Every structure is written in C-alpha cells, then in structure tokens.
Amino acid sequence: MMNVTVVGAGTMGNGIAHVFAMKGFSVTLVDISASALDKALETIQRNLDRMLKKQIISDEEKTQTLQRIQTTTLLEEGVKSAQLVVEAATENFDIKARIFETIDRHAPSQAILATNTSSISITKIAAVTKRPQQVIGMHFMNPVPVMKLVEIINGWRTEASVTERIVSITKELGKTPVVVNDYPGFVANRILMPMINEAVYALYEGVAGVEEIDTVMKLGMNHPMGPLHLADFIGLDVCLAILNVLHEGLGNPKYAPCPLLIKMVDAGHLGVKTGRGFYDYSEGIKHPRVAPEFRR
Numbered sequence: 001m002m003n004v005t006v007v008g009a010g011t012m013g014n015g016i017a018h019v020f021a022m023k024g025f026s027v028t029l030v031d032i033s034a035s036a037l038d039k040a041l042e043t044i045q046r047n048l049d050r051m052l053k054k055q056i057i058s059d060e061e062k063t064q065t066l067q068r069i070q071t072t073t074l075l076e077e078g079v080k081s082a083q084l085v086v087e088a089a090t091e092n093f094d095i096k097a098r099i100f101e102t103i104d105r106h107a108p109s110q111a112i113l114a115t116n117t118s119s120i121s122i123t124k125i126a127a128v129t130k131r132p133q134q135v136i137g138m139h140f141m142n143p144v145p146v147m148k149l150v151e152i153i154n155g156w157r158t159e160a161s162v163t164e165r166i167v168s169i170t171k172e173l174g175k176t177p178v179v180v181n182d183y184p185g186f187v188a189n190r191i192l193m194p195m196i197n198e199a200v201y202a203l204y205e206g207v208a209g210v211e212e213i214d215t216v217m218k219l220g221m222n223h224p225m226g227p228l229h230l231a232d233f234i235g236l237d238v239c240l241a242i243l244n245v246l247h248e249g250l251g252n253p254k255y256a257p258c259p260l261l262i263k264m265v266d267a268g269h270l271g272v273k274t275g276r277g278f279y280d281y282s283e284g285i286k287h288p289r290v291a292p293e294f295r296r
Contacts, residue, residue: 001025002025002169003026003028003082003084004020004026004027004028004083005029005084005107006020006028006029006030006085006086007030007031007075007078007079007088008088009029009030009031009036009037009039009071010036010040010089010090011142012088012116012140013029013040013088013089014029014040014043014044015140015142015143015145016144017040018047018048018065018145019140019144019174021065021066021069022057022065023172023173025068026068028069028071028072028078029041029070029071029072030071030073030078030079031071033073037071037072040071044065044066048065051145075099075103076105076106079102079106079107079111080107082107082111083108084114085103085113086114086116087099087103087113087114092241093120093124096115096117096120097125100115100126103129104128104129109131110134111134112134112136112165113126113134113135113136114136114138115135115136115137116138116139116140117139118139118185118189118238119184119185119186119189119241119245119246120245121155121249122136122137122154122182123156123157123182125155126155126156126157132155133157133162134158134162136153136155136166137151137152137153137154137155137182138151138152138166138170139151140175141188148175149176149178149188150170150173150175150177150178151180151186152177152180153179153180154179155182156182163179167179183250184248184249184250185249189242189246190246193239193255194246194254194255195227196228196231197239197257197261199213200231200260200261201258210228210289211288213227214228228279229278229279229286231277232271232272232277232278232279235270235271235272235273236265236271237270239257240257240262240265243255243261277289
C-alpha cells in the first residue's frame, strides 16, 4: 500500500492521517511539535473509539489503523520514502512555501506533493518546487473523518496523470472528489466565506443578534449550522485569512472582511479553539455572546 506523509498534526492533519490509515495506507504524521503529535494521536484514538462505539468499525480495525500511523518531528526524515505528501499546515503562504521547499528536496522524485490549503494558489505553491507538474490541491473538509467532499485543485502546471491519481486515491478513501481550477478560494470558500462575512456584517450593523442570524439560516435555508457558529468552528483567524486571499486575489471590495471579524481576531477571540468567538464555549457548552464589541 502507498506510503503517505501528512505534514501538520492539527485538526485537519490528524483527520487526514486518520482516514488514510483507516483505509490501509501507511502514514507518517509530521509536526515540529512533539506535544502536537501526541495530541493528534489522542484525537485519532478518541475518534476511533467513537466509531467503535457506534459499531462503524471493529476493535481489530481500530488497532490496525493506529498501527499504520507513525510520527516524527523531522520533516526531512518523514518524507524520504513518501509516495504522496499531504501538507496541512497553517493557512499562510510563507509557511507553506518553506515546507514545500524542504519536501521537494527530500521526498522521492516521483512523489506527488499535495496541499490541503483552502484558498492559497496551488500554482504559487508549486512554483517554489522543481516539480510543479506533481503539485496539486487536495482540500479536505472539516471534520475530515465525517465529511465526504475533497476539492481537488489543479495548478497551472499540474499533469493530468497526477490529477487522475489523486482522484483515484480520494475514491479509495471513500470520499467524493470534485476537480476545480486554481483561482482564489477555489469553489468551496469562494462561496462560503462571503456568506459568513455577510452574516458578520449583519451582526456588526445591528440587523439581528447571533442566535437570530444563525436560526434564520438554519431554519430558513435548511443549513445544518448557522454561519456564525460555523465561523467559530472553522476558526475566525482562518476565515479572515481566506477572506484576505479572496480580497487581494480578486481585487473586488465585496470580499473585504468585516471590521468586527478583524477586531475579534486581533482580540484573540477565534471561536471554539480559544473558547470564545460569536459564542462562548468556556463552560464546555455553546452560549451566544451579548457583548458591546458586537456593536458598531
């Protein structure tokens, strides 16, 4: 079975490692932080336990999945025998560029290099390597073990054979691949982030409160989660980063992030991961926040 290296042990990275290992791939999970790797393995085990309890997998499948995952803090070592590398680091071009330069130097020449970026140009990332024809976007949705979609993004020089291979691998994971072209935000976030931003503007301008906005979208548009709650779940810093990519890349003022979103990120209120966003999660349950900073 193919050797897969996943770079980044955060929410997306551990989810990607989970699904590859569960489908029989040999996985190396890489992160500069040993504690992040420990936390990732704990998360994967917890998610597998949940699947076991629901009788989705057997106890043997859980054990085998965990046995297929090894970890390392050394990127050079982690990619040296990889046939596919999936980068899932912070949504920042400079960080991704440094990672791809290192991967390119140390991964086998035939290895495919994929990025889980949700908005950054595949073509731009590929340009820092000596194998741009083997670089592609593989944008998983969060939570990775549950969500079926994988957005496959062709860079300017991605070869058709690479796209076909990634589409095939995605299907092996039990996911649904959708191939799109390399423009800011691709499809998913080009449509999703302006909706979230408009919901933030509705709050900022005093049109309605947090729960009211989310309830309208859940009950009126049949969305499983309101846009403000979803923004908290994604991370307000991630939402802001994607909106900035859209605004800068497309040059259209309609993508400019709401001042309230900028202020909340500056304050460190990033949503679920910090315990505070449009809702308060500090007590382990979700409460809408009624705070003066939500007003203009």
